[in-house]
Amino acid sequence: MEITFAVLLWAVRIAFLLLLYLFLLRAFGVLHRALVAERAADAPTRAIGVLVVERSPGHAPRVGERFSLRASTSIGRDAGNDVPLSDEAASARHAVLELREDEWWVEDLGSTNGTLVNGTRIERAERVRFGDELAIGRIAMRLEKGAG
Amino acid sequence: MIALTRRRPELGLLFWVAALGITGSVAVAAAEAAGFRPQQLVIPVTFVIVAFVLHVFLAVRGIRGDQLLLPIAAALTALGLVLVQRLATNLLLQQLSWTLIAAGAFAATILIPRDITALSRFKWTWALLGVLLLMSPLLPVIGREVNGARIWVGLGTVTFEPWEAVKILLVIFFAAYLEEFREVLSQTQRRFGPIPVPPLPYFGPIIAMWAIAMVVMVFEKDLGATLLFLGIFLAMLYLATGEAFYTLIGIAMLIVGGFAAYQVFGHVAARVDVWLHPFAEEVRFGTGYQLVQGLFALANGGLFGAGLGNGMPERIPVVWSDFVFDAFAEEVGFAGALALLALYLLFVYRGMLIALRAPTPFLQLLAAGLSFIVALQTLVIVGGNARLIPLTGITLPFVAYGGSSLVTNWMLVALLIRVSDVTARVRGTP
Numbered sequence: 001m002e003i004t005f006a007v008l009l010w011a012v013r014i015a016f017l018l019l020l021y022l023f024l025l026r027a028f029g030v031l032h033r034a035l036v037a038e039r040a041a042d043a044p045t046r047a048i049g050v051l052v053v054e055r056s057p058g059h060a061p062r063v064g065e066r067f068s069l070r071a072s073t074s075i076g077r078d079a080g081n082d083v084p085l086s087d088e089a090a091s092a093r094h095a096v097l098e099l100r101e102d103e104w105w106v107e108d109l110g111s112t113n114g115t116l117v118n119g120t121r122i123e124r125a126e127r128v129r130f131g132d133e134l135a136i137g138r139i140a141m142r143l144e145k146g147a148g
Numbered sequence: 149m150i151a152l153t154r155r156r157p158e159l160g161l162l163f164w165v166a167a168l169g170i171t172g173s174v175a176v177a178a179a180e181a182a183g184f185r186p187q188q189l190v191i192p193v194t195f196v197i198v199a200f201v202l203h204v205f206l207a208v209r210g211i212r213g214d215q216l217l218l219p220i221a222a223a224l225t226a227l228g229l230v231l232v233q234r235l236a237t238n239l240l241l242q243q244l245s246w247t248l249i250a251a252g253a254f255a256a257t258i259l260i261p262r263d264i265t266a267l268s269r270f271k272w273t274w275a276l277l278g279v280l281l282l283m284s285p286l287l288p289v290i291g292r293e294v295n296g297a298r299i300w301v302g303l304g305t306v307t308f309e310p311w312e313a314v315k316i317l318l319v320i321f322f323a324a325y326l327e328e329f330r331e332v333l334s335q336t337q338r339r340f341g342p343i344p345v346p347p348l349p350y351f352g353p354i355i356a357m358w359a360i361a362m363v364v365m366v367f368e369k370d371l372g373a374t375l376l377f378l379g380i381f382l383a384m385l386y387l388a389t390g391e392a393f394y395t396l397i398g399i400a401m402l403i404v405g406g407f408a409a410y411q412v413f414g415h416v417a418a419r420v421d422v423w424l425h426p427f428a429e430e431v432r433f434g435t436g437y438q439l440v441q442g443l444f445a446l447a448n449g450g451l452f453g454a455g456l457g458n459g460m461p462e463r464i465p466v467v468w469s470d471f472v473f474d475a476f477a478e479e480v481g482f483a484g485a486l487a488l489l490a491l492y493l494l495f496v497y498r499g500m501l502i503a504l505r506a507p508t509p510f511l512q513l514l515a516a517g518l519s520f521i522v523a524l525q526t527l528v529i530v531g532g533n534a535r536l537i538p539l540t541g542i543t544l545p546f547v548a549y550g551g552s553s554l555v556t557n558w559m560l561v562a563l564l565i566r567v568s569d570v571t572a573r574v575r576g577t578p
Binding site for chain 1: 157158160161164165167168171172174175178179214215216219220223452453455456457458480483484487488490491494497498501505575576577
């Protein structure tokens with residue numbers, strides 16, 4: 001009986017030390033996961049995008065030209081736009097591409113000939129995903145992940 | 149229900165804290181009485197319930213951000229309760245009531261103030277309050293002198309160390325002050341050789357800080373507070389300005405001040421002599437007895453220790469407040485002591501991460517300063533217990549017996565959680 005009690009006591013003591021280390025291990029695990037999640041949320045490439053010109057009969061902009069995007073990027077025929085397009089079918093201030101809570105949305109600013117996302121003319125603000133094609137007049141551009 | 153599930157990792161860690169605290173308490177109780185009675189579980193179980201309540205409170209309040217600090221602080225407090233039970237059973241109920249008060253202070257700090265960035269607006273109020281509290285032990289009626297250091301304030305039987313509250317007030321003041329003036333302090337045109345010379349009005353408070361620290365050392369005979377006081381200030385000054393030179397000047401002033409104090413004041417000289425020659429014939433059984441016994445306890449611990457409740461910590465005088473680290477190391481060995489230090493490391497690392505990510509300079513400096521308090525206190529007391537540096541009357545955060553220390557440390561945790569909550573809201577992360 002005496003021996004059993006002593007053995008039990010030692011088991012509890014060893015369990016205490018083990019628990020101390022297990023807690024430490026779990027705490028490190030929680031910290032590690034929090035840091036990984038934070039890094040994923042921070043990844044600057046997640047929302048940053050570029051418009052890559054895919055089709056441009058007038059050669060301004062050139063095919064393959066890349067426009068890095070701002071949180072609110074204006075597109076149109078005026079030279080003052082962030083993405084200037086020299087195409088007669090484009091309106092002076094044609095459309096705006098906006099970052100809303102980490103998603104890109106395009107909105108037509110009442111242009112004459114409209115804005116197309118993947119070939120469909122948009123009515124109101126439309127979500128644009130990476131890889132989608134944006135067409136204005138005869139010019140087509142693709143939204144891609146990454147900077148400049 | 150969404151609110152409750154968001155803090156799942158924290159809840160998971162608290163189950164381990166519960167297991168740890170109860171196991172430790174059972175081991176101590178069983179070893180002491182050579183038998184075990186279920187009613188001995190009341191105290192650890194009460195604490196575990198308090199920890200879970202705090203978790204639910206945070207979840208219901210919708211506090212976001214850090215989920216690590218509460219479990220680590222709870223684990224350290226649980227270890228503290230186990231050690232008080234082991235080292236000073238008669239103080240256990242008192243320590244538990246202080247734990248409840250600390251939990252209340254934690255909750256209050258989470259609830260008020262509504263906006264913690266607004267704390268910076270009242271910086272001179274904090275400074276004044278801090279200085280008054282710091283001086284209060286010198287007052288005739290309420291000031292108390294215990295073991296040669298006049299750092300206590302007492303009313304009736306309730307006593308507390310104002311210094312403990314002062315350190316948080318100081319960090320808030322420094323953070324607000326440095327946020328306002330760090331440009332002036334770090335972009336000085338005038339240089340004297342490699343030494344940047346800031347305009348005197350901005351340098352004034354720095355000199356004032358040094359002077360106050362010296363006054364505390366002289367009149368309250370508290371080495372530890374002086375060291376912490378200057379350490380916090382120099383660390384925050386360096387963080388805010390990036391000027392290593394200020395820190396070097398501060399350390400030089402500390403060395404000069406310390407050397408002068410060694411020459412002039414008996415109690416400082418005594419501490420240093422004990423540290424240098426603890427085994428000297430006239431010191432060993434006199435002023436150095438506590439440290440020598442602590443060193444024997446450390447040595448006795450070995451790799452895995454004597455087992456909880458199986459050491460001889462009662463041979464160290466005042467072990468429950470000054471030498472808990474040595475007592476812990478004796479019973480759970482190098483392995484346990486290492487885990488304890490790793491918990492502090494994790495706490496401080498987490499605090500510094502919160503500081504790095506905070507959205508405004510004030511919040512960054514606040515979080516860094518608060519984390520630094522815990523780091524420096526741990527370093528100074530563990531270093532003192534292990535005879536790496538002269539022993540000072542600093543408490544081991546969360547673990548050592550002591551009410552004022554426990555309450556302010558839990559308020560410190562609440563402030564850190566508040567900073568990480570603000571950060572999470574600004575960034576839109578959970």
